[in-house]
Amino acid sequence: MLYFALRRFLSALFVMFAISVLVFLIFFATPGVDPAARIAGRNADPATLAQVRHSFGLDRPMPVRYLLMMQHLLIDRDLESFVNRGSRVVPQIVQAMPVTLSLVVGAAVIWMTVGIVMGTAAAALRGTLADPLIMLVGVVGVSLPAYWLGEVVNLVTQNRLHDTVFSWVPPPGYVELGHDPGQWALHMLFPWLTLALLYAGIYARLLRGEVVTALGEDYVRTARAKGLSERRILVRHALRCSLIPIVSLFGLDFGALVGGAALLTEVVFGLPGVGKLTFDALQNLDLPVIMGTVLYAAFFVVLANALVDILYARLDPRARHA
Amino acid sequence: MSRAVAPLPTTEARRSPGPWRTAVADLSCNRPATAAAVVLLIVVVVCLCAPLYADHIAHTDPFQSHVSGTTVVDGKTVPVLTPSSTGLGLGVTPIGPTWDTAHYFLGSDNQGRDVMARLLYGGRTSLFIGVTAALLTVVIGTAVGVLAGYAGGAVDAVISRILDVIWAFPVYLLAICLSVVLLTDGLRLGPLTVDAGSLWLPVVIIAAIYVPYVARPLRGQVLVLRNKEFIQAAIGSGAPALRVMRREVLPNVVPTAIVFLPLMTALAMLTESALSFLSVGVQPPDASWGTIIEDGLGLLYTRPAVTIAPGLLIALTTVALNVLGDGVRDALDPSARLRGGV
Numbered sequence: 001m002l003y004f005a006l007r008r009f010l011s012a013l014f015v016m017f018a019i020s021v022l023v024f025l026i027f028f029a030t031p032g033v034d035p036a037a038r039i040a041g042r043n044a045d046p047a048t049l050a051q052v053r054h055s056f057g058l059d060r061p062m063p064v065r066y067l068l069m070m071q072h073l074l075i076d077r078d079l080e081s082f083v084n085r086g087s088r089v090v091p092q093i094v095q096a097m098p099v100t101l102s103l104v105v106g107a108a109v110i111w112m113t114v115g116i117v118m119g120t121a122a123a124a125l126r127g128t129l130a131d132p133l134i135m136l137v138g139v140v141g142v143s144l145p146a147y148w149l150g151e152v153v154n155l156v157t158q159n160r161l162h163d164t165v166f167s168w169v170p171p172p173g174y175v176e177l178g179h180d181p182g183q184w185a186l187h188m189l190f191p192w193l194t195l196a197l198l199y200a201g202i203y204a205r206l207l208r209g210e211v212v213t214a215l216g217e218d219y220v221r222t223a224r225a226k227g228l229s230e231r232r233i234l235v236r237h238a239l240r241c242s243l244i245p246i247v248s249l250f251g252l253d254f255g256a257l258v259g260g261a262a263l264l265t266e267v268v269f270g271l272p273g274v275g276k277l278t279f280d281a282l283q284n285l286d287l288p289v290i291m292g293t294v295l296y297a298a299f300f301v302v303l304a305n306a307l308v309d310i311l312y313a314r315l316d317p318r319a320r321h322a
Numbered sequence: 323m324s325r326a327v328a329p330l331p332t333t334e335a336r337r338s339p340g341p342w343r344t345a346v347a348d349l350s351c352n353r354p355a356t357a358a359a360v361v362l363l364i365v366v367v368v369c370l371c372a373p374l375y376a377d378h379i380a381h382t383d384p385f386q387s388h389v390s391g392t393t394v395v396d397g398k399t400v401p402v403l404t405p406s407s408t409g410l411g412l413g414v415t416p417i418g419p420t421w422d423t424a425h426y427f428l429g430s431d432n433q434g435r436d437v438m439a440r441l442l443y444g445g446r447t448s449l450f451i452g453v454t455a456a457l458l459t460v461v462i463g464t465a466v467g468v469l470a471g472y473a474g475g476a477v478d479a480v481i482s483r484i485l486d487v488i489w490a491f492p493v494y495l496l497a498i499c500l501s502v503v504l505l506t507d508g509l510r511l512g513p514l515t516v517d518a519g520s521l522w523l524p525v526v527i528i529a530a531i532y533v534p535y536v537a538r539p540l541r542g543q544v545l546v547l548r549n550k551e552f553i554q555a556a557i558g559s560g561a562p563a564l565r566v567m568r569r570e571v572l573p574n575v576v577p578t579a580i581v582f583l584p585l586m587t588a589l590a591m592l593t594e595s596a597l598s599f600l601s602v603g604v605q606p607p608d609a610s611w612g613t614i615i616e617d618g619l620g621l622l623y624t625r626p627a628v629t630i631a632p633g634l635l636i637a638l639t640t641v642a643l644n645v646l647g648d649g650v651r652d653a654l655d656p657s658a659r660l661r662g663g664v
Contacts, residue, residue, distance in 0.1 A: 018487040026499045038506060143640035145595050148615055148633035151622055159623050256492055263494060264596055282502060282600050290502055294495045301492050
């Protein structure tokens with residue numbers, strides 16, 4: 001197990017290195033315009049350009065440039081935005097991270113709970129109306145643009161109904177968890193529900209298939225022969241094994257969320273997370289910020305995936321030898 | 323065969339219909355999939371008629387701003403944009419839906435442009451990007467997957483590592499990186515030149531980021547195929563590698579590749595809309611459903627139609643594509659149904 005964890009961790013390190021090289025190549029080695037002009041933003045003056053050239057070593061060989069970029073990002077953490085002079089990129093990301101994590105973790109708790117309950121229920125009620133229903137929720141979930149759903153939610157809760165049914169919904173924004181936990185949860189509620197809606201259906205659908213397959217296995221027959229109750233068989237035997245593939249999918253989706261759907265949801269609900277930071281930087285083509293958010297988010301995702309794989313191997317020893 | 327085989331009836335030996343025809347027959351019996359195909363067909367035809375609508379019904383140019391334009395509602399001439407009465411009175415409120423196809427059916431955006439006409443043109447863009455990006459992804463993904471799986475060894479190792487890295491990179495972040503760099507000056511890669519602002523730029527970016535989604539499963543399939551007797555026989559009889567890949571391996575993975583097409587189209591359309599919403603996808607003057615949603619962002623509470631309509635169309639199209647995709651998968655791979663997929 002330890003060996004597997006170590007190996008998985010090393011491979012994550014390799015992937016992080018490769019991703020950083022890829023990001024470096026995209027930003028510094030794409031043929032076309034001078035990278036200094038790109039990084040300095042629109043209409044930069046010659047002094048800024050010279051500063052960018054010097055600080056990123058654009059007159060030096062490629063490997064040196066790569067090391068300089070990584071030094072600014074990870075070691076000195078002094079990467080600066082040239083569009084908003086003086087604002088440092090890395091502290092901004094560190095400040096925004098808890099917001100993104102609040103959003104993603106909260107949504108994940110909701111969709112996993114709903115998905116597991118719905119999926120198990122649908123497996124128990126297979127052949128009834130639950131099946132087409134769950135399929136519909138799943139398909140709609142994967143088909144809706146996340147940001148658009150968020151806007152519709154805003155429209156419903158913040159517009160005319162805000163005076164009556166939804167008067168308790170606070171305006172879009174963020175309250176820190178340490179500041180007021182109640183307000184924090186209240187502000188996050190609709191962003192959580194929006195994100196969870198996109199995923200709960202797929203998880204329910206996948207889990208239903210797994211549980212139905214598991215219910216046909218020999219060990220379930222044995223459990224029945226032992227005289228266990230149907231509910232105990234479903235929850236303790238069939239569901240337990242069926243959760244394994246869900247965990248591995250969760251790892252992938254969690255990563256995709258941090259670097260995707262969560263980004264868009266933050267923008268729509270005015271949450272000052274990493275996604276909002278990226279969005280604002282994109283509006284100004286503020287490349288140092290984008291470089292920072294992309295690399296930090298990608299690293300986080302790779303690490304999260306490695307942790308999930310290790311957890312997976314702990315749950316299912318067969319995976320260690322795959 | 324030791325068992326005696328009954329001689330085939332000589333008169334009009336009945337031929338089995340073949341896998342493709344069976345699949346088409348299966349698909350046409352699948353009611354949700356047929357309905358989805360009809361919906362898609364309608365969406366495509368309606369969007370293709372965008373110029374007809376703009377020129378002959380609405381008589382408007384949806385790419386030109388009409389800030390001081392007027393239109394007719396209930397026989398009265400009214401301005402398209404009225405100065406905002408709330409707040410500081412600085413902004414403008416565009417005209418809302420009139421439900422009159424000749425005069426701003428769905429209202430206007432804050433530049434006085436007809437939302438309905440833009441929606442149809444935007445649909446052409448979104449569909450074009452979705453379909454071409456998906457086609458490119460599937461073609462490149464199939465080629466890469468077959469090559470990696472068949473060649474094995476160093477070629478496979480290199481290709482697989484590259485695919486792993488792209489796979490591990492969150493797709494939207496990768497797309498954002500590529501877009502933000504290529505948006506300013508386009509792409510020049512050997513003979514391939516794509517201008518900045520061209521619709522082909524999002525196509526190429528979206529196609530590239532999803533290649534591992536197709537290539538990885540296909541590579542796995544080819545690895546299994548490679549050990550089958552018929553491939554070994556082809557290799558043994560001295561057929562060159564390219565010929566074996568083209569004539570023996572490819573036909574066996576094409577059904578899987580086809581299953582990917584509708585699903586990838588849905589994914590590509592969603593990605594395009596997200597990138598356009600982030601303003602790194604389709605660039606003005608072109609419009610897509612994603613850019614129209616972005617246009618509607620500031621008008622959400624006054625003129626929600628600008629946001630709602632394109633979002634509904636994206637949802638409708640992608641739901642239809644996903645349902646059709648499930649149907650195609652069931653038709654081409656009957657075992658998927660038996661495995662307990664809902």
